[in-house]
Amino acid sequence: MIFEQITTGGCQSYLVGCADTCAAVVIDPEKSQIDRYLALAMRHGLRIRYLLDTHTHADHFSASRQLARQLDAPLVMHRASPAPFVDMRLDDGEMLAVGRLRLQALHTPGHTMDSMCLIAEDRIFSGDTLLIGATGRSDLPSGDPEALYDSLFNHILHLDPALKVYPAHEYKGRSHSTIGQEITDNPRLQKRDRAEFVEMMRSLNLTMPTHITEALRTNMSGGKTVADLLSEAAERVPFMSLGELKSRVDAGDDELIILDIREREAYLTAHIPGARLLPRGQLELRVNQELPDPTRHILTCCELGLISTLAASTLRTMGYQRAVALDGGMKAWRAASYPVEHGPAQ
Structure with missing residues (x-):
């Protein structure tokens, strides 16, 4: 044996x-x-x-x-x-x-x-x-x-x-x-x-x-674990670093759509300057209205960088082939002392 x-x-x-x-x-x-x-x-x-x-x-x-x-x-x-x-x-x-x-x-x-x-x-x-x-x-x-x-x-x-x-x-x-x-x-x-x-x-x-x-x-x-879903999504999605996003925000890059997929309360408390609010639970139902151009460069962000990975993967499945996720999420953005906005988007 x-x-x-x-x-x-x-x-x-x-x-x-x-x-x-x-x-x-x-x-x-x-x-x-x-x-x-x-x-x-x-x-x-x-x-x-x-x-x-x-x-x-x-x-x-x-x-x-x-x-x-x-x-x-x-x-x-x-x-x-x-x-x-x-x-x-x-x-x-x-x-x-x-x-x-x-x-x-x-x-x-x-x-x-x-x-x-x-x-x-x-x-x-x-x-x-x-x-x-x-x-x-x-x-x-x-x-x-x-x-x-x-x-x-x-x-x-x-x-x-x-x-x-x-x-x-x-x-x-x-x-x-x-x-x-x-x-x-x-x-x-x-x-x-x-x-x-x-x-x-x-x-x-x-x-x-x-x-x-x-x-x-x-x-x-035989269903999938959360880790399975995240791993599969991460295999299909590119990521953008905190530093790269900050440089784009500082430069006023209006070609990149920053999509904050947290709930409204979290978004109003603090979000990346210029970010739009589209909660993950409403993504599929509102995507055509909120993102009419599937060729746009879209970055999803959430609190920890996990749900945004799933969201970016979903967007790519739906035809938004330039969807990417923020590496680290809002928690890492705040920890780096990068700028935030409060309240509704201006």
């Missing part, structure tokens, strides 16, 4: 390959590590044949769908996964053949309804069902502490104690454990009575993951 463990903060993902056939699977890939998975596969001479998520992640953005499209490889999850774009759905006890390697699926609901673990030779990829010194939480959407008890005490903990445990999360720098070590040392597994375990899980009172809504939305639907 060719094996690589990739750590991203507390998230753990794995490249597992067959040395004989050069076939590989990436388990729980994280979006920021796409290039790393590809580089590791190339270094080992592997072809990634499958992308697999052990469950629907709520705290980070899965790279499975993007890699599946990029590599023309199937995306694999448990049959209970709500994601409509899954290519191969595994049932409890079924195996995924990766060259001569066999990864056996074990349905382990509790953290989520679609959670599964994978047993491969001497190790188990335990997802968020069993962690090192802990278990996955059961208070997220589709979580169930009763089901988690059954998955742990009636299934996983009956496996070979020597099996190495490789979870989807680990926050203390440990690479792995064993089932035997977890049975002995894991404080949550000392609550062997069902009622006590369930009560403990319901009383954890953990904070919600930072990106839970966006992560669940994108991981379940």
Whole structure:
């Protein structure tokens, strides 16, 4: 077995390959590590044949769908996964053949309804069902502490104690454990009575993951993250520096239309001299009236330079091919002590 463990903060993902056939699977890939998975596969001479998520992640953005499209490889999850774009759905006890390697699926609901673990030779990829010194939480959407008890005490903990445990999360720098070590040392597994375990899980009172809504939305639907939208927009849009814009403002350049896309209150408080107000939410509906000449040079600005990037991209999509965005936004403009106007445009 060719094996690589990739750590991203507390998230753990794995490249597992067959040395004989050069076939590989990436388990729980994280979006920021796409290039790393590809580089590791190339270094080992592997072809990634499958992308697999052990469950629907709520705290980070899965790279499975993007890699599946990029590599023309199937995306694999448990049959209970709500994601409509899954290519191969595994049932409890079924195996995924990766060259001569066999990864056996074990349905382990509790953290989520679609959670599964994978047993491969001497190790188990335990997802968020069993962690090192802990278990996955059961208070997220589709979580169930009763089901988690059954998955742990009636299934996983009956496996070979020597099996190495490789979870989807680990926050203390440990690479792995064993089932035997977890049975002995894991404080949550000392609550062997069902009622006590369930009560403990319901009383954890953990904070919600930072990106839970966006992560669940994108991981379940295949939709785009805000970062995706911004990245795609930035690839299509040129930018103008603060210094270049100031020199044009100082020179009284009337060829450049400065379009402030913030809300009216922010615009009235302070805006770049000569800027017009056209809030982002009204852009598509008012663009023909406000910008009748699609050949004009247009600069969009907002507070931080993010929404203006999206707006400039939208304008280019609509035919305004000279639309650009201000690099840095009004916050950077004020920080540079560049001139501003107050109130409505003169």
